[in-house]
Amino acid sequence: MTQSEPWLWRNAGRPSMLHRRLRPCDGSLRSVGPAVWSGRFYMNDFALPVTRYALSGDVSIAFQVMGDGPIDLVMVPGVVSHVEFMHELPGYTAFLRRLSNFARVITFDKRGQGLSDRVSGGAPSLEERMDDVRAVMDAAKSKRAALMGFSEGCAMSALFAATYPERVSNLLLFGGFALSTMVGDFEKKSAERLKNWGSGNSIKLACPSLVANQGLDLIAKLERLSASPGAIKALTLLNAQIDVRPILSIVQVPTLVLHRSGDLQVPIAAGRDLVKQIPGAKFIEYAGDDHVFWSGDVEALLGDIQQFLTGSREHLSPDIERILATVLFTDIVGSTSSAVAAGDVTWRHTLDSHDQIARRMVEKHRGNLIKTTGDGILATFDGPGRAVRCALAFEAAARQIGLPLRAGLHTGEIEVRDRDVGGIAVHAAARVMAQCQPNEVWVSRVVTDLVAGAGLKFSERGSHELKGFPGRWDLFAADA
Numbered sequence: 001m002t003q004s005e006p007w008l009w010r011n012a013g014r015p016s017m018l019h020r021r022l023r024p025c026d027g028s029l030r031s032v033g034p035a036v037w038s039g040r041f042y043m044n045d046f047a048l049p050v051t052r053y054a055l056s057g058d059v060s061i062a063f064q065v066m067g068d069g070p071i072d073l074v075m076v077p078g079v080v081s082h083v084e085f086m087h088e089l090p091g092y093t094a095f096l097r098r099l100s101n102f103a104r105v106i107t108f109d110k111r112g113q114g115l116s117d118r119v120s121g122g123a124p125s126l127e128e129r130m131d132d133v134r135a136v137m138d139a140a141k142s143k144r145a146a147l148m149g150f151s152e153g154c155a156m157s158a159l160f161a162a163t164y165p166e167r168v169s170n171l172l173l174f175g176g177f178a179l180s181t182m183v184g185d186f187e188k189k190s191a192e193r194l195k196n197w198g199s200g201n202s203i204k205l206a207c208p209s210l211v212a213n214q215g216l217d218l219i220a221k222l223e224r225l226s227a228s229p230g231a232i233k234a235l236t237l238l239n240a241q242i243d244v245r246p247i248l249s250i251v252q253v254p255t256l257v258l259h260r261s262g263d264l265q266v267p268i269a270a271g272r273d274l275v276k277q278i279p280g281a282k283f284i285e286y287a288g289d290d291h292v293f294w295s296g297d298v299e300a301l302l303g304d305i306q307q308f309l310t311g312s313r314e315h316l317s318p319d320i321e322r323i324l325a326t327v328l329f330t331d332i333v334g335s336t337s338s339a340v341a342a343g344d345v346t347w348r349h350t351l352d353s354h355d356q357i358a359r360r361m362v363e364k365h366r367g368n369l370i371k372t373t374g375d376g377i378l379a380t381f382d383g384p385g386r387a388v389r390c391a392l393a394f395e396a397a398a399r400q401i402g403l404p405l406r407a408g409l410h411t412g413e414i415e416v417r418d419r420d421v422g423g424i425a426v427h428a429a430a431r432v433m434a435q436c437q438p439n440e441v442w443v444s445r446v447v448t449d450l451v452a453g454a455g456l457k458f459s460e461r462g463s464h465e466l467k468g469f470p471g472r473w474d475l476f477a478a479d480a
Contacts, residue, residue, distance in 0.1 A: 048087050051115060054108075054139035056132045062115035063108035063136045067100025071169070071309055072142040074106045074133065078151030078175075079235060080206075080226045082114035083107050088218060094418040095294035098302050102310055106145070108136045112235070113227045123231070123238040129156045130163065137167065146170035146309055150293060151266060152177075154274070155244045162250040170309055171255040174293045175263055177270035178277065179243045197232055198224045206265050206291040248277035255281040256308045258301065262289030282308075325414045326387035326447065327421070327429035328367070330358075330394065330407040331376030333438040338403075350401065351375070357397045365390035370421055376405075380421060384411050384447050385454040391441040392480045399439060407441040408433025411450055431466035432475060441478040448476050 049064035064083050075096075086107075087093045099105045109116040111124050111132055124132075133156075137145060146169050149157030154176020161168040192201070200220030207219075227235070255278045259271030268285065275283040284304055290296035307313040332338070332354070339347040351374075358377045362369045365386040370378045381387035391407040398405045410432055412425030428444065436442040448458050457479035463472040 048084075048093070049107075051083055052139065054132075054135040056111065056128075056135035059111050059117045059119065059132070061108055061111060061117075061132045061136055063106060063140065065140055066096050066105045066107075067103060069100060069103040071103040072106060072137075072140070072145035073099060073103040073309070074108075074137065074142070074145045074147050076133065076147060076149040076153035076157045077108070077110060077113075078153050079232070079239070080113075080222060081109045082222060082225045083109050084115060085222055085225050089222070089294070090420070091294045091298070091418075095298060095302070097418070098298075099305065102306055103146070104140075104142075106136060106140050106142065108132070112231050114225065118231070123234040125238070126156050126159055126242075126244075130160045133160055134164070134167070143167070144169050146172065148172040148174065148305075149176055151175050151291065152239055152242070154178075155242050158251055158274075158278070159244055159247055161253050161255075162247045165252055168253045171251065171253050172258065172305065172308065173255070173271075173274060174258040175260070175266050175271070175291050176257070176274060177242075177266050178245045178248060178274050179270075194229065194233055194236065197229045207295045208264065208289055245277060248274070249279060251278045251281075254308070256304070257281055257283045258286070258293075258304070259283075260286045260288045260290060260296070262287070263291050264289055265291035321416045322413050322423070323416060324411070325380040325382060325421075325425065326384040326409055326411040327414060327425050328379045328381065328387050328391055328407060328409050329376065329429045329433040330391070330405050331373065331433065332398075333404040333406055335375035350403065353401055354398060354403055357401075358394060361390050361394040361397065365393070370419070378421070378426075380414065384409070384450045385456065387411075388441065388443060388447065388451060388456055388478050392478055395439060395441055396480065404438040406433055406436035406438055408436050408443070409441070409447050410444040411446050427468065428466065431469065432473075435461075435464050435466070435475060437477075442475050443478055445474045445476070 049066045051062050051064055053060040054063055055061075062083050096105050096107070110129055111117060112119045116132075133147075137143075144167050147157045147161060149155070149172070151174075154173040155178060157171060157173060157176075158178070161171045198220060200217065200223065255275075257271050257275040257278070259266075259268045261268050263271075271285075272283065275281045286297070286301060288296040293301065303313050338350075342350065354375075355372050355377075358372065358379075359369055362377070362379045365381065366383070367379045367381040367387065367390055370380060379387075379390070381390065387409055391409060395405045395407055408429050408431070410425055410429040412428060413423055414421045414425045415423040432442050432444055442461060443458065458476035459479060461475045461477050463474050466473050
């Protein structure tokens with residue numbers, strides 16, 4: 001494959017990511033692009049559900065609805081919940097969208113958590129939580145729904161199914177338990193959670209793979225937004241008393257218990273104990289140690305859920321769109337040695353400044369900041385000229401705070417899925433950056449060809465082999 005092959009050019013001239021494929025919307029989704037035209041709402045591929053409120057007694061319960069499938073699926077959350085910020089977590093929105101291919105997915109925050117009303121007098125009882133589920137279903141005009149409980153939400157989901165069988169078509173229990181003592185040393189885990197609440201420490205047990213890929217910052221913020229330390233303490237004390245074993249034999253709706261074999265938060269023995277006590281329940285064990293359902297290998301899980309709810313199992317193709325974009329990768333040269341020399345606190349402040357500069361520069365040049373990588377960024381642009389100018393401005397600004405950057409750019413077809421990107425062009429940009437020298441911005445030949453006449457200057461940097469790509473690539477350094 002050479003740089004001039006057709007895949008580089010197929011989508012030339014297509015609209016930017018945030019303005020593509022606009023289509024009418026009924027207002028149940030909010031758009032991050034242009035929102036109103038002739039009095040009608042529009043959505044794009046990054047639209048998220050709008051948060052609404054259901055009244056349960058005198059308490060307002062926040063909920064969202066995604067999709068319009070023939071089956072209603074109510075997701076009952078665990079101890080950490082925030083219906084809006086959860087969409088910031090890698091994989092969460094994509095998981096719900098896959099479910100929405102065949103179901104109308106309803107998510108909510110329990111009273112006292114997330115965007116729902118805070119409550120006084122301790123944690124809500126299981127009975128009050130059931131009232132909240134009924135209120136949400138009524139507000140969403142759902143007469144009957146499947147319930148999918150997660151973690152601590154499984155106990156209440158089972159109780160709800162036994163109490164209101166006329167309103168529950170199916171019951172799914174993921175990573176759940178009937179008795180708090182089944183989760184191992186419950187008191188020790190609870191004390192550790194309270195001690196470190198707001199730091200993201202819970203993710204070490206709930207989702208180890210996220211620690212390796214994203215760090216703790218997102219989960220730390222989710223913990224703080226979900227509930228205060230006092231609310232979590234009250235909830236933990238209530239959870240310590242959970243024991244729904246006496247009612248499990250009364251559950252008559254079709255039930256599927258799902259659990260990962262290496263779950264560090266709730267051991268798989270708790271899931272096996274659940275299935276033994278529910279008449280006719282089925283049990284599926286998955287490999288992996290992530291406690292949360294949206295992380296890890298989710299393909300088999302999604303297929304099993306669809307099979308259970310619809311009776312058929314189709315290949316659920318992710319909602320992927322291919323577009324032309326210029327991809328920018330950067331990293332800080334010698335970041336490890338710099339961190340050691342500066343110390344943790346100083347280096348953290350330096351990285352915060354780096355991230356702030358990155359966001360400002362990408363926004364100024366109308367780009368899309370996909371992610372920060374710890375010591376760099378990944379961003380996309382619908383114009384190669386703006387991408388190059390952004391890279392040059394970012395490199396210069398970073399140098400002012402003592403950070404030597406290198407940046408690589410390539411223009412080609414990318415795959416957009418949820419809030420992430422992939423494809424050959426992304427890998428190519430990363431390989432270009434790997435060849436780059438400190439305090440320089442390197443681009444592939446296709447970038448120089450596309451910005452001809454834009455007033456940018458480039459210096460030849462020779463022909464290079466890029467790992468994983470055939471042939472040799474001509475690379476150039478952009479001149480500020």
